[in-house]
Amino acid sequence: MTLPTDPARNLAALIRCASVTPAEGGALSTLETMLKPLGFSVERPVFSEGGTPDIENLYARRSGNGPHLMFAGHTDVVPVGDEASWTHPPFAAEIAKGEMFGRGAVDMKGGIACFIAAVARHLEAKDSLKGSVSLLITGDEEGPAINGTTKLLEWAAAKGEKWDASIVGEPTNPDALGDMIKIGRRGSLSGSIVVNGRQGHAAYPQLADNPVRGLMTLVDALLHPVFDRGTKDFQPTNLEVTSIDVGNPATNVIAAKATANFNIRFNDTWTAETIQAEIHNRLDKAAKRKKYRAGKKAPVDYELVWRDRPSHVFLTRDDRLIEALSGSVETVIGRKPALSTSGGTSDARFIKDYCPVVEFGLVGKTMHMVDERVALADLETLTQIYQRFIEDWFERDVS
Numbered sequence: 001m002t003l004p005t006d007p008a009r010n011l012a013a014l015i016r017c018a019s020v021t022p023a024e025g026g027a028l029s030t031l032e033t034m035l036k037p038l039g040f041s042v043e044r045p046v047f048s049e050g051g052t053p054d055i056e057n058l059y060a061r062r063s064g065n066g067p068h069l070m071f072a073g074h075t076d077v078v079p080v081g082d083e084a085s086w087t088h089p090p091f092a093a094e095i096a097k098g099e100m101f102g103r104g105a106v107d108m109k110g111g112i113a114c115f116i117a118a119v120a121r122h123l124e125a126k127d128s129l130k131g132s133v134s135l136l137i138t139g140d141e142e143g144p145a146i147n148g149t150t151k152l153l154e155w156a157a158a159k160g161e162k163w164d165a166s167i168v169g170e171p172t173n174p175d176a177l178g179d180m181i182k183i184g185r186r187g188s189l190s191g192s193i194v195v196n197g198r199q200g201h202a203a204y205p206q207l208a209d210n211p212v213r214g215l216m217t218l219v220d221a222l223l224h225p226v227f228d229r230g231t232k233d234f235q236p237t238n239l240e241v242t243s244i245d246v247g248n249p250a251t252n253v254i255a256a257k258a259t260a261n262f263n264i265r266f267n268d269t270w271t272a273e274t275i276q277a278e279i280h281n282r283l284d285k286a287a288k289r290k291k292y293r294a295g296k297k298a299p300v301d302y303e304l305v306w307r308d309r310p311s312h313v314f315l316t317r318d319d320r321l322i323e324a325l326s327g328s329v330e331t332v333i334g335r336k337p338a339l340s341t342s343g344g345t346s347d348a349r350f351i352k353d354y355c356p357v358v359e360f361g362l363v364g365k366t367m368h369m370v371d372e373r374v375a376l377a378d379l380e381t382l383t384q385i386y387q388r389f390i391e392d393w394f395e396r397d398v399s
């Protein structure tokens, strides 16, 4: 039997499954076919929740004597967009000029394909592993992310699964393989401010109460002063006002209501709770400033609504894990990767509650784009890095 040691072959099989979120598309079955000959036991729990599609997930474990390494990822992909603008069809895995084209090539079927190839090569060479390896693969990362990683972690933990470390195989490299390992992420919070006023004639403002004035002063208070100047491990906290809406088509009418939405990415100066308190504080103070509301004695009448659940900030401090990965990159590529906490949130934010987690995968340049593609050379290199890491991490743990 041929083991799945060739990452390009593994990836081609996965790309040919049209697993546009939330469809399984055959991708998990393909994984199962690859993992079983390697000695993995495979389970595919389906999770449901009202108002969201049922999602099939996969948890595969190969048990051994020693520590437990978890590889986490997703097989669902984003829609292809305008299929006619693809140079090669998005689910054909065609190769041109040393690159494989297809939706999910880098985000992140490619990372999964390389990790499986790395395990297969290791087992082919050594015949055993000094510990356990599991793959925690969701079909719901690009969708609502409700019936995916969080539930899969809870489900596995309830069965008694425990992990010593995790690698998430998302594309972390901005330009070239080996650029960047992610060792943490900023937190994220979104909110809406609604200012209530009184509708009226623009020529008789004393009879109305213009909510736009109040909203301007509140928004300004969110933007100044800066929240912090960054920390040793994180870039500065950043708040972006993402929308301001009054919905008023008339120029001679003062509207009754004005709304602003914002998103804040916060570093380890804050927790979700302290940054929320800071924002409440700034808004309350600004609301009491009277200058934008000439003739009005009352503070700005506003409501602040937090949207969704906050994503918490985290930083992984497991030196052995970070050194094993960073050392493997250096051995294979010949340069040290940056250890970064930049960018958006990822499923690592859920995994960090169970074990130390780092993220390293392919080059992210073409993710979610038309003509998503990966260099075959990168697939080979990432496989070598993962294999080296597997050897190094399990050896280190034993010693």
Ligand SMILES: [Zn+2]
Binding pocket: 074, 107, 108, 141, 170, 171
């Ligand atoms: Zn992804």
